[in-house]
Amino acid sequence: MSEKTSNTIVNLDDDPDFNAILKVVLKREGYQLFSATTPEKFAQLVKELKPALCLIDLNLDIGQGAGFTFLQAMRNKMGLEIPIFIVSRRSSREDISRALELGANDFITKPIDDTFVIQKVNQYLKNPEIRLLPYFKISEKDWPCEVSFDLNIAEVSEFGITLIGPQFLSKGTYLELSGTFLKELTGKDQALKCTIHNSWINEENGRYMSFFEFDANDNSLLSNVRSYILANYEEAPNETKTE
Amino acid sequence: MSQTITVTIDADLEEIIPTFLQNRQKDIVSIAEALTSNDYATIESIAHKLAGNAGSYGLDDLGEIGSKLEAACQTNDIDKIKSYCQSYGDYLAQLEIKFE
Amino acid sequence: MKHSGKTSKEILVIDDDEDTQNFLKKILETAGFQYGQADNVENGVLAIQKQAPHLILLDYKLGEESGFEVIKFLKSHSAYSRIPVFMISATVSKKLVISSIAAGANEFIGKPLKPNTLLQRIKKILKQHELPILKFKENPKVSARSIGELIKINEMGLILQSSIKFTGKSSLFIKSDFLKVLGASPCRTNTAAPAVVANPGVYRNEVLFQGMDEKTARNIRNIKTT
Numbered sequence: 402m403s404e405k406t407s408n409t410i411v412n413l414d415d416d417p418d419f420n421a422i423l424k425v426v427l428k429r430e431g432y433q434l435f436s437a438t439t440p441e442k443f444a445q446l447v448k449e450l451k452p453a454l455c456l457i458d459l460n461l462d463i464g465q466g467a468g469f470t471f472l473q474a475m476r477n478k479m480g481l482e483i484p485i486f487i488v489s490r491r492s493s494r495e496d497i498s499r500a501l502e503l504g505a506n507d508f509i510t511k512p513i514d515d516t517f518v519i520q521k522v523n524q525y526l527k528n529p530e531i532r533l534l535p536y537f538k539i540s541e542k543d544w545p546c547e548v549s550f551d552l553n554i555a556e557v558s559e560f561g562i563t564l565i566g567p568q569f570l571s572k573g574t575y576l577e578l579s580g581t582f583l584k585e586l587t588g589k590d591q592a593l594k595c596t597i598h599n600s601w602i603n604e605e606n607g608r609y610m611s612f613f614e615f616d617a618n619d620n621s622l623l624s625n626v627r628s629y630i631l632a633n634y635e636e637a638p639n640e641t642k643t644e
Numbered sequence: 645m646s647q648t649i650t651v652t653i654d655a656d657l658e659e660i661i662p663t664f665l666q667n668r669q670k671d672i673v674s675i676a677e678a679l680t681s682n683d684y685a686t687i688e689s690i691a692h693k694l695a696g697n698a699g700s701y702g703l704d705d706l707g708e709i710g711s712k713l714e715a716a717c718q719t720n721d722i723d724k725i726k727s728y729c730q731s732y733g734d735y736l737a738q739l740e741i742k743f744e
Numbered sequence: 745m746k747h748s749g750k751t752s753k754e755i756l757v758i759d760d761d762e763d764t765q766n767f768l769k770k771i772l773e774t775a776g777f778q779y780g781q782a783d784n785v786e787n788g789v790l791a792i793q794k795q796a797p798h799l800i801l802l803d804y805k806l807g808e809e810s811g812f813e814v815i816k817f818l819k820s821h822s823a824y825s826r827i828p829v830f831m832i833s834a835t836v837s838k839k840l841v842i843s844s845i846a847a848g849a850n851e852f853i854g855k856p857l858k859p860n861t862l863l864q865r866i867k868k869i870l871k872q873h874e875l876p877i878l879k880f881k882e883n884p885k886v887s888a889r890s891i892g893e894l895i896k897i898n899e900m901g902l903i904l905q906s907s908i909k910f911t912g913k914s915s916l917f918i919k920s921d922f923l924k925v926l927g928a929s930p931c932r933t934n935t936a937a938p939a940v941v942a943n944p945g946v947y948r949n950e951v952l953f954q955g956m957d958e959k960t961a962r963n964i965r966n967i968k969t970t
Contacts, residue, residue, distance in 0.1 A: 476941065481940050481941055481942060481948075482940065484938060501909070502944040502945050503944055504941045504944065505941075506938055506939070506940075506941065507938075525937075525938045535898065536896035536897065536898050536903060537896060537897055537898060537967060538895070538896055539894050539895060539896060539897055539922065543894070543920070543921070543922035544893035544894055544895065544905075544922075545891065545893060545920060545921075546891070546892050546893065546894045546904070546918050546919060546920030546922070546923070547889060547890075547891060547892075547918070547919040547920065548889070548890050548891070548892045548904065548906060548908070548916050548917070548918055549887060549888065549889045549890075549916065549917040549918075549919075549930075550887075550888055550910070550914055550915065550916045550917070551885055551886070551887060551888065551915070552885075552886045552887075552888045553883035553884065553885055553886065554880065554883055554884045554885075554886055555879070555880070555883055556877050556878060556879050556880075557877070557878040558747075558875070558877045558878070559751070559875045560747040560751055561747055564886070565883060567910070567911045567912035567913075567914060568908050568909060568910050568911065568914060569908065569909035569911065569947075570907070570908050571907040571908065571909070571945040571946075571947075572945070573907065573945070574890060574906075574907040574908055575890060575891065576888050576889065576890050577888070577889040577890075578886050578887065578888050578889075579886070579887050579889075580884070580885060580886045580887050582884035582885065582886065583886060592889070598747075598748075609911075612747075614747050614748060614750070614751075615751070617748075617750035617751045617752070620754075620778060623751060623754075624754065624794065624795045624796045624797075625796075627796035627798075627875060628793070628796040628823070629878075630875055630876065630878050631796055631823040631824065631826055631827070631875070632823040633878060634826075634876045634878060654859075656770070656771070656774055656859075657767075657770065659770060660766045660767060660769075660770045663766055664763055664766065664767075667762065667763055692834055692835075693761060693763065693834070695834060695855075695856075696761075696764070696833075696834030696855035696856055697761070697763040697764060697767065697855065697856055698856060699855075699856025699857075699858070700764075700767045700855070700856040700857045700858065700859070701763075701767060701856075707856055
């Protein structure tokens with residue numbers, strides 16, 4: 402039996418109106434929300450209630466962007482287990498990236514979309530059974546592994562590729578990419594080696610995007626990509642040429 | 645006792661000037677041959693190229709000689725053709741280049 | 745998407761005159777451009793197809809041939825018609841300028857070429873002719889391979905640590921020497937729970953085995969771990 406109550410959620414937001422609506426939205430799905438309007442109260446609630454999930458607003462009364470510092474502090478204090486969502490009107494790519502790297506599990510923008518919020522909360526709170534079987538620790542020498550998975554390409558420019566997918570690829574992630582499309586794009590059989598330049602969340606669909614650059618010294622790659630772009634670019638019907 | 649013609653040219657061009665001048669020496673040889681056979685078409689072609697390139701290399705006056713030689717070929721003015729061919733050769737002989 | 749700007753623009757010069765080529769190569773490479781050259785129509789067309797240059801400098805007269813042949817090629821292929829072209833020529837006549845532009849050249853530049861004005865015009869035209877960004881109605885799929893660390897294991901699944909935060913229901917194939925010994929490499933897994941942050945930029949994902957056979961499960965059960 403887990404010591405966390407699996408339907409208790411605590412949030413920190415200085416806006417009582419927002420807290421009221423969030424409570425109603427979460428209650429529909431059987432979650433109980435406890436709100437704090439100050440960081441001190443938030444810490445107190447977390448300690449007392451041991452919630453299954455926390456939501457923290459980035460724009461706290463105490464100063465713009467103070468939420469980042471607070472997030473970091475909370476992450477350190479609460480440990481790695483508890484999921485933390487950042488809720489904010491601020492939603493630039495940099496903000497979101499930073500929040501995720503500092504320890505947030507997910508990011509919700511205001512004004513909130515009911516369904517979206519519920520979906521995300523459910524994802525984190527509705528899988529308790531897995532934790533029941535104990536895991537054996539693997540010794541460090543046996544750690545290294547190779548992971549393969551699928552990604553999609555959102556955009557191709559002559560400078561690099563923008564990837565889209567349900568995965569958040571941290572800046573600096575090293576990938577080897579292959580597939581029929583890439584073969585056609587690059588004109589090469591070998592996998593395309595890349596390092597992620599930066600990542601962010603697409604505001605429209607909530608999916609993660611990442612960008613990496615082509616090797617500036619690989620002229621044959623660059624010309625193949627340019628040829629491909631030239632050959633495959635279709636102007637939208639009402640678009641005027643950029644002159 | 646010929647005078648030297650000193651021309652100051654952008655240092656960026658220093659690497660490519662030697663090849664340019666070598667090609668110009670080849671021009672002089674070709675012109676000499678063309679003159680013996682009255683082949684003014686060849687001379688016109690050489691002059692045309694000279695007019696089009698010398699200015700780029702910072703040698704505007706040399707380019708001028710090229711233009712005049714080309715014009716002379718187009719009007720079949722044999723005296724002028726011979727005169728400008730001579731000027732071309734003299735210019736190259738007197739040319740001294742400074743880079744900065 | 746912001747990029748570091750390290751890639752250089754490629755300029756193709758189609759001219760049969762060696763002095764022009766030497767001059768342009770020097771000027772353009774010094775200015776940071778990638779330089780390509782061809783000396784006749786056929787080689788020019790081949791170079792265009794191979795290099796997909798950002799700009800073409802084309803001499804009006806290529807030996808016996810005319811530079812217009814190259815423009816004709818460009819305009820008859822929708823892909824290449826986007827590439828800007830400067831017609832260069834030692835002969836400057838109003839008629840030639842007009843017919844060059846009418847045929848499709850973006851600008852006409854008379855020889856002798858002067859470095860500063862030429863570079864200025866090149867920079868300007870390149871700015872106006874940025875290559876478009878390809879977007880897709882159906883995003884093409886790509887197979888990605890990355891490295892990670894297997895921290896924990898049981899018969900049901902693994903804890904995977906990596907710089908990638910897997911969310912939703914992702915299918916991952918995992919290979920490792922450790923798994924190989926157990927007869928479980930490569931294994932197919934699905935993400936089972938949301939990722940947990942181990943450190944900034946480092947995530948731990950719980951993944952469950954898919955299609956594991958009994959023998960391998962027993963091997964895992966029998967692991968003696970430290």
